[in-house]
Amino acid sequence: MIARKLRNIETFTKLLFGYSEIAPKQRELLYLNGSTQVICAGRRFGKTNYVAGKIFYYATIHPKSRVIVGGPSLDQAKIYYDLLTEAIELSPLKGFVKKTKDSPFPTIYLKNGSSITVRSTAHNGKYLRGRKVNLVVLTEAAFIKDSVYEQVITPMKLDTGAPVILESTPNGMNYFYEEYQRGLKNKKHTISFHATVYDNPFLDQEEIENAKAKTPDYVWRQEYLAEFVDDDTVFFPWKILVEAFEDYKPEGYKDGRKYSIGVDLAKYRDYTVIIVLDVTEEPFKIAEFHRFNQIPYEEVIRIVNDLQAKYRAQVYLDATGVGDPISERINACVPFVFSQKSKSELLHNLLLNFEQQKLQLPASNTILRDELRFFRRIQSGSGFKLEAQEGYHDDCVMALALAVWGQTRRQEAFSTQLDIL
Ligand SMILES: Nc1ncnc2c1ncn2[C@@H]1O[C@H](COP(=O)(O)OP(=O)(O)OP(=O)(O)O)[C@@H](O)[C@H]1O
Ligand SMILES: [Mg+2]
Structure with a gap:
């Protein structure tokens, strides 16, 4: 048999x-x-x-x-x-x-x-x-x-x-x-x-x-067709991203560590993403990751404020449009308003952090991984637009960029203080 x-x-x-x-x-x-x-x-x-x-x-x-x-x-x-x-x-x-x-x-x-x-x-x-x-x-x-x-x-x-x-x-x-x-x-x-x-x-x-x-x-x-597509509009090249992915599970809150929180709010059909980044030392690691949709803003405000209290961290939040009144109800919030220029600076800062290997992301988070892979730099008139491929989201990318931005600002403020001294 x-x-x-x-x-x-x-x-x-x-x-x-x-x-x-x-x-x-x-x-x-x-x-x-x-x-x-x-x-x-x-x-x-x-x-x-x-x-x-x-x-x-x-x-x-x-x-x-x-x-x-x-x-x-x-x-x-x-x-x-x-x-x-x-x-x-x-x-x-x-x-x-x-x-x-x-x-x-x-x-x-x-x-x-x-x-x-x-x-x-x-x-x-x-x-x-x-x-x-x-x-x-x-x-x-x-x-x-x-x-x-x-x-x-x-x-x-x-x-x-x-x-x-x-x-x-x-x-x-x-x-x-x-x-x-x-x-x-x-x-x-x-x-x-x-x-x-x-x-x-x-x-x-x-x-x-x-x-x-x-x-x-x-x-x-x-x-789906498994073609090796050579695409020069990629914003975060895989050979840079690959260095950032390691196999770890986000560890949550730990005493004595410093954190930065990035929040990208859902607008129409997309997701709210909250990333808590442990910025105690480089490479920064994700401590907590949330992604959800169809939750009323009141509930989002409560979740973000709970995380803020738990991690005692500053919250960097997309305060464009509907985000503006929400930012006022978040504790320790640093509102970030998107314009073409500020968005470009935010994303270039994230790219720089990847290039300098200052970030470590969990390899099993394939949603975050794929949003980064499919983020594009597309020619538009005389300039470039930075955005997700149509049909893809960019909420994880933005939340990560905001959390990282917070840390970069802190470092800049610190070096300015040193300059003054
Ligand atoms: N001979 C078959 N008869 C019935 N169903 C099949 C047969 N071969 C494959 N399938 C089904 O096709 C689906 C896809 O298979 P599988 O998950 O192995 O694909 P994959 O290439 O690994 O996909 P992914 O890219 O999602 O990882 C599965 O649900 C599997 O059961
Ligand atoms: Mg498979």
Whole structure:
């Protein structure tokens, strides 16, 4: 019976997820072979499901093997663990599994001595280093630092000969792009695979068309068609942003630390975002993050005042238009009125803080990450407009810029005092 289940990876994956059929491109991914496999595919194609199928199959047919899935944050890598544990529970393949363990590193142990464990690639890959592995998967690979790939994954591969699977949507011209290009040319060791959202016929076609109608063309091409789009209107280049993302959980209030609060208020259909930044020392870190919509202003005022009292921090608030009367009801509020000039200064200050590596953001906050990635500098008449891509929000970007602005102003005031002395 077991032998029949293991006959081929396709049957195995169907049993794992309860699928009755598998589409041609998805099948191609399952059978992909090569010591480096670069899977560049659009959102919703089936990246996670089929790579998860591949690794569970690998661990089952290779006794005593060790598989590691690394992601920019443990939360992102853990998607594999959650998907697999859930699918296994409902599947006839359950018999292959001995036990699962949630912490410290979520791991699935098979009866044949194999294991599948998930880890974060943060802190320069320290959770991956020095491990004996037989198969390495990097999920959201294009969001992992080049240095981790070059200094940790490549030596690991040379050491152990373990195949490496890179799985991602494209994101800039980084190591993932270079490996993908290498795979297109040299088909011997590095194999490149490409698929779009349309290669998954099991999605609701109407839903895809709705998403397409709401998504700017360039974002659509990158995220769903998995094209490497070279766009010179990017305001925060990924090679600068990547340095800011680390895997940490916002820690909330801690005694003896200094904070700055940035608030961007919802205007029409967008969100109110509140970011509490710990500015005790560089790099500044997020202590608390809130994003909500459709909450009456009275309630927003209460939430912001509660945070102000808790953190004893100044509040930098977008006081343009409707924000003006609200700013008067917020304690320790420094109102910030947006004009084209002040907005540009605010955002350039944020960019400078990124360039100088003064900020550290949680890698698992993909909403903040994507708002930054899709923030644009667009030519308008003789000048430039700084704004979110149509169809995207910029509330997180603005709240962060305001919180950072507060800190910069404090430093400027301090250096002016020194000048006077
Ligand atoms: N053969 C199939 N039969 C039925 N549903 C399928 C099949 N293959 C994939 N799907 C469904 O397609 C959806 C997308 O799959 P998956 O989450 O793996 O895609 P992804 O590329 O990782 O997406 P994301 O970009 O959101 O991470 C899932 O709901 C999955 O169950
Ligand atoms: Mg996925």
